[in-house]
Amino acid sequence: MSAHCLACGAIWTADETCRGRFEACLALEYEHPRAFGAVHHLTVLCYMLQHNEYSRESWLEARQMLFDFMHNNVLPAEMRQRNRSRMDSGRRTTSITRAPKLAEFSTIVWSHTIAQVRLDTPEIYCADVQQWAAAVLADTASSQ
Numbered sequence: 001m002s003a004h005c006l007a008c009g010a011i012w013t014a015d016e017t018c019r020g021r022f023e024a025c026l027a028l029e030y031e032h033p034r035a036f037g038a039v040h041h042l043t044v045l046c047y048m049l050q051h052n053e054y055s056r057e058s059w060l061e062a063r064q065m066l067f068d069f070m071h072n073n074v075l076p077a078e079m080r081q082r083n084r085s086r087m088d089s090g091r092r093t094t095s096i097t098r099a100p101k102l103a104e105f106s107t108i109v110w111s112h113t114i115a116q117v118r119l120d121t122p123e124i125y126c127a128d129v130q131q132w133a134a135a136v137l138a139d140t141a142s143s144q
């Protein structure tokens, strides 16, 4: 039996789901922070963006964060610093997940999903997550 994810369109044959695969990825990343965990910041953003877990405002911010990681060489530590000072300034007023969602989400066609991320070795995993992140940015280029 196969099923497809309503959010990202991934096709699963066994009992797997995107959430289940995401949790397996996170478990590997936490267990091996320097190897699998090297792409943790990308995994989380890609998954959350593709599954519409954020409000519209936070979705757009998350996409910009992904862009900065991939194209502006921003490091995870710098991003944490940036977000911390912004939150300290009291400018963040809306909830990350409760406010209205991105209206055009359902029109996005995802070319790459978490189902294509292989967990075999850290090298394969990190390369697949990088490819996934690049595809997420390309697929959402009109939603920035």
Ligand SMILES: [Zn+2]
Residues within 6 Å of the ligand: 005, 006, 007, 008, 009, 010, 018, 050, 051, 113
């Ligand atoms: Zn999915």
